[in-house]
Amino acid sequence: NAGVMQNPRHLVRRRGQEARLRCSPMKGHSHVYWYRQLPEEGLKFMVYLQKENIIDESGMPKERFSAEFPKEGPSILRIQQVVRGDSAAYFCASSGPAYEQYFGPGTRLTVT
Amino acid sequence: GENVEQHPSTLSVQEGDSAVIKCTYSDSASNYFPWYKQELGKRPQLIIDIRSNVGEKKDQRIAVTLNKTAKHFSLHITETQPEDSAVYFCAASISGGGADGLTFGKGTHLIIQP
Numbered sequence: 001n002a003g004v005m006q007n008p009r010h011l012v013r014r015r016g017q018e019a020r021l022r023c024s025p026m027k028g029h030s031h032v033y034w035y036r037q038l039p040e041e042g043l044k045f046m047v048y049l050q051k052e053n054i055i056d057e058s059g060m061p062k063e064r065f066s067a068e069f070p071k072e073g074p075s076i077l078r079i080q081q082v083v084r085g086d087s088a089a090y091f092c093a094s095s096g097p098a099y100e101q102y103f104g105p106g107t108r109l110t111v112t
Numbered sequence: 113g114e115n116v117e118q119h120p121s122t123l124s125v126q127e128g129d130s131a132v133i134k135c136t137y138s139d140s141a142s143n144y145f146p147w148y149k150q151e152l153g154k155r156p157q158l159i160i161d162i163r164s165n166v167g168e169k170k171d172q173r174i175a176v177t178l179n180k181t182a183k184h185f186s187l188h189i190t191e192t193q194p195e196d197s198a199v200y201f202c203a204a205s206i207s208g209g210g211a212d213g214l215t216f217g218k219g220t221h222l223i224i225q226p
Contacts, residue, residue: 033213042201043156045213056213058113091155099144099163099207101214103155 002027004094004104005074012110019079019086021107025094031055032075033101034067037089049075082111114139116204118217126225131192133220135202136184144207145178145185146214151198159200160187189222197224 005024013019025032030050035043048056049069060067064082069075079086089108093101115138125131137145146161162169162176162185169176173192178185189196199221203214 035214035216042216042218043214045215048213059213099205100146100158100161102158103148105155 004029004092004102006092006104006107008107009105010108010110012112013082014112015083016081019082019109021077021079021090021092021109022074023077023092023094023104024074025092026096026102029094029096029102031095032069033093033095034075034077035091035093035103037091037106039088043091046077079109082109084111087111114142114204114206114215116202116215116217118202118220120220121218122221122223124223124225125192127192127194129192131187131189131196131222133187133200133202133222134184135186135204135217136182137204137215138183139204139206140180140183141206142204144205145176146203147176147187148201148203148216149198150201150219156201192222192224194224194226197222 004026032049034046037043045059047060047067064080066078087110089106091103091106093103095101118135143164148156149159150156160174160176162178173190175188199219201219202217205212205214
């Protein structure tokens with residue numbers, strides 16, 4: 001009974017490096033969402049994808065951030081040239097035809 | 113865009129008492145309202161949700177009410193237990209045939225006093 005999978009669970013990057021976060025949706029789900037959670041704060045929507053399509057990226061910063069959900073394989077959130085302010089927990093969620101979104105365990109990114 | 117306000121930010125109740133958390137939303141087009149529970153260092157877990165064609169929904173000790181006219185919805189937890197201690201988030205979205213991204217409130221830290 002595999003739920004939403006994310007890896008890595010913890011990622012440490014130096015300023016200027018690239019971070020790649022992966023998300024495998026729950027079996028049977030074709031919708032993937034990425035959220036960012038800063039310490040002591042709520043979750044902020046970043047991007048909504050279906051297979052090979054970005055549906056809504058209104059919450060994504062205009063620069064350095066990109067996301068994809070290829071036909072095969074996991075969804076990837078990519079952050080180029082990371083800065084200290086990118087340190088956060090990044091959660092992926094998936095949903096099927098219904099509304100419910102189920103979250104993965106998150107990737108905790110630390111930028112040093 | 114949608115804006116969700118959540119109150120209170122911290123709520124402390126005696127074990128066995130009830131807890132109520134309230135949220136308001138701004139976009140009258142929103143039609144889906146889930147609640148998530150997040151324990152420290154863990155993933156948000158969906159605990160209950162309500163759609164705009166329903167005024168109230170109950171699941172054991174948890175209930176959610178929705179007032180579309182006033183654009184607010186509430187989470188009610190009865191007979192609270194120590195394991196209910198967590199941060200609770202409300203959210204809203206416009207959904208149809210696959211949900212849009214959720215707009216979350218800032219969270220309520222619920223503390224159950226023994």
